[in-house]
Amino acid sequence: MAKIIGCDFHPRFQQIAFLEQETGEFGERRLSHPEEAERFYRSLAGQAVRIGVEATGNFGWFQRLMQELGHEVLLGDATEIRASNPRKQKTDKRDARHILSLLVQDRFPAIWQPPVEKR
Secondary structure, eight states: OOEEEEEEEOSSEEEEEEEETTTTEEEEEEEETTHHHHHHHHTTTTSOEEEEEEOOSSOHHHHHHHHHHTOEEEEEOHHHHHHTOSOOOOOHHHHHHHHHHHHHTTOOOBOOOOOGGGO
16 A cells, blocks of 8 residues: 555544655644645655545545545544553644544454435
C-alpha cells in the first residue's frame, strides 16, 4: 500500500492524516466537502490508497467517488475506534491521527460493507 489515510469525516469537511509508506512522509489536511476533497482524492488516482473512516451515515458520495478512483475504503466501528484511544480529549486532528495509527498497526476495526451498488 503506497498511501494510508486516516479520515475523520464530518458533513461539511474531513480532517485527514496520511502516511506515504515508501518515503515515510506524514501530513495532515482539512478538506472541505465536496469540491476540495474530490480534487485531493482525484490527484491520487492511479496510486494504491487505503482510507480508514469511522462509520457515519452521510458519506455515500464519498464512497462512490473512492470506488470510481479505485481507492480502498475501510469503514470502522466507531465504538471500537473510540475505545482503543486512551486519550479522552477529542479533536478532529487527533481522531484522524488515531485512525491512521490503527491502519498502520493493522488494528483498524473494519466492519463489513455491502457493495456500493446495493447501498
